Amino acid sequence: GESVGLHLPTLSVQEGDNSIINCAYSNSASDYFIWYKQESGKGPQFIIDIRSNMDKRQGQRVTVLLNKTVKHLSLQIAATQPGDSAVYFCAEKGAQNFVFGPGTRLSVLP
C-alpha cells in the first residue's frame, strides 16, 4: 500500500558535514527508485533516481546507493548546506506504481 500518515523522523547535521538519509523498501521486485526533496510549503522535487541494475549513482553533491540484498536505499549529501533543510522521501516502483517512504526531515545546524 501507499505511505500512511506518520510523524517524520528527523536527522540533524552540522553545516558542512555529510548527510546520510536511509530508506528501507519493501518489494524485492522493485526496479526503479527515486529520492525527492520537499521544502516547507512546496511540492516534492525530484533529486536523483537509480535503477535496480546499478548500485550507485552520483549527481551534484548527492549520491544514491542501492543495496538490493537488504532492500536498502540511501541518499548521501556532501557538504550539507542550509538550503538542504527539507523532508526527503524515497520512492520505489515495482510492477504497480510508486510507493513512498515515510520521509525524513533533515535539519542543518549552523
Place this chain on the structure above:
Amino acid sequence: GAVVSQHPSWVICKSGTSVKIECRSLDFQATTMFWYRQFPKQSLMLMATSNEGSKATYEQGVEKDKFLINHASLTLSTLTVTSAHPEDSSFYICSSQVYQETQYFGPGTRLLVL
C-alpha cells in the same frame, strides 16, 4: 522540463462550499496523474490515481463523492472537494507521470476551510 503546475496555490473557503483545484503538466503529456494529501509534518497520502478519459481509482478510505476527480486531457486533472468542512483543510499535491516513469509533483495547494 517536466513542470507541473497547480492552481490555486492557496484557497480559503467557508464550510459547505466546494473547491476545485487544477493540476496541469505544462511541457509534457501525462498518461497518469495522482492526487495526494499531506497533513503538517506527515508523509504524502495517496488519494487517487487517474488516467486520462477514465474514472479515477480511489485509495481505501477516500470518499469518491467527496473528492471528485476529472482527468479531461493528458495535461489537465482537477480535484473538487465538495461540501468542504474544516477537517478537509490540508495540503493537496498532484503529480504527473508518463508511462509509469518518474512522477513529477506540482507545488501543492493549501486549503483552509473555515
